[in-house]
Amino acid sequence: MPDLLTIGELSARSGVAPSALRYYERLGLIRADRTGGNQRRYARAELRRVAFIRISQQVGVSLDEIRAALDSLPEARTPSPQDWARLSASWRSRLDERIRLLTKLRDDLDGCIGCGCLSLQRCTLNNPEDTLAGEGPGARLVLPRPTDDPTLAGSLN
Amino acid sequence: MPDLLTIGELSARSGVAPSALRYYERLGLIRADRTGGNQRRYARAELRRVAFIRISQQVGVSLDEIRAALDSLPEARTPSPQDWARLSASWRSRLDERIRLLTKLRDDLDGCIGCGCLSLQRCTLNNPEDTLAGEGPGARLVLPRPTDDPTLAGSLN
DNA sequence: CCTTGAGTTGAAGTGCACTTCAACTAACAC
DNA sequence: GTGTTAGTTGAAGTGCACTTCAACTCAAGG
Structure with missing residues (x-):
């Protein structure tokens, strides 16, 4: 059920280069689990985070502000549709x-x-x-x- | 009648920092005469070029493209209102x-x-x-x- | 087991549009 | 003539969002 994505898969599905995904991780915008061999494995929920990042950039928001917005998501649970709606609305x-x-x-x-x-x-x-x-x-x-x-x-x- | 502007005056009137004006000159976007003591003196027509540059940037055009556009102005005479209108329309x-x-x-x-x-x-x-x-x-x-x-x-x- | 493609890292590089700096000179008011 | 403000230069630095690189390791198929 976890059904994790490699960085290449996330890159292909999001249209964002692997180097950019690593960069986003360094900035704390997305996160990844690691395999025993230290390779990144992304939960599918990260796909939505990446989508939000790209949309926000088109709105003209800096990565720093995007990070702040993402930080406001609940940590305990997977963000709900309403959580995403709230963030999207904040760019309106x-x-x-x-x-x-x-x-x-x-x-x-x-x-x-x-x-x-x-x-x-x-x-x-x-x-x-x-x-x-x-x-x-x-x-x-x-x-x-x-x-x-x-x-x-x-x-x- | 020449009524030339110093870099400080052009800066104040255009709202563009002197360092930016020097940078524009290096890129060939504007030009200046020099005093005997090597200081820049701008013709009033440069004010209009700077205005065009700032407007173009707001449209989302790079300095390189702006330079290309400005290069299409007639060199012989001071650009006419129609010349400026043509350039502005090209960003439309x-x-x-x-x-x-x-x-x-x-x-x-x-x-x-x-x-x-x-x-x-x-x-x-x-x-x-x-x-x-x-x-x-x-x-x-x-x-x-x-x-x-x-x-x-x-x-x- | 071995190869091949995909992944890892930190450090450095890129592109754009500037700004900052140090060391120096000009112009102008008094 | 002297002080103050404004100007000069080239070189280096800044901020953002990445990309590139070298040297190396992992994962999966045959």
Whole structure:
């Protein structure tokens, strides 16, 4: 009944490279049992954890935050569907926010395409709150410093 | 009339750190004249280039691609509004695609929150084309390897 | 038993977009 | 002229998410 997966099997089924799975384990995102010969054997439940990790990355969440989220799962029992639903729901507002920002950027861009003025920086760039931070893997802040000169607005030329 | 900007002024007006501006120059994204004492002096037109760079990054374009886009601007004259409009418009479909993928992810997530099955990987993860590649600065492929096992679908448990 | 493919480790490397540093020079106000 | 602030350089460092490598061991089939 345990029906454990080798790292190669988990990799094939999840689409995640073995090296990435080992990396996730080092960071504490997934865990594996070991055979007598020290090889990893994954419970099928790990498949769901890996799925959650990849989905979360697409939402724009860092591995560190994903780890924190996974840490909130019950340790005693195998997480229930409701547990996963709760975690997924917690990304919802981030996703909404990202979609909102990108949509706004698109609209601003549309509004500017006619004139080529690039004045949308007035709304988009000059708005430190409106930052697409933590976009994807490896990402850092898009605007590392706050814009500190409000005279920018409308003075592009 | 030249009315040149120091690196500090360009930094303040664009919200981009001086070190980043020097980095952009090394990559050939912007250019500067020099004073007798070797200090950078930027034409006001560079302000618009920097604005374009930051907007493009928010769209999810790498500096390398941004450089290629900027290289397509006329060298002889100062780019016209139409030139900028053309470049901005060229990001439009990328933006649309990113918004589409994120919206799809959100809808899939919504559909799964009720059951917590995470089966959305069937649609989202198991779909190599549907990848949010090049999310933001520093980002690489989200799915470095194509998913190579189609038996994944529906077999999460 | 032996081969072969799959797995193990720690350390180092990669790619991107920067930042930091030290040692030095310029520009400008007074 | 002198001090202060702002600028210069190349080289190295940072953070994230991995990948690659070498040297080695395990597991399973024939």
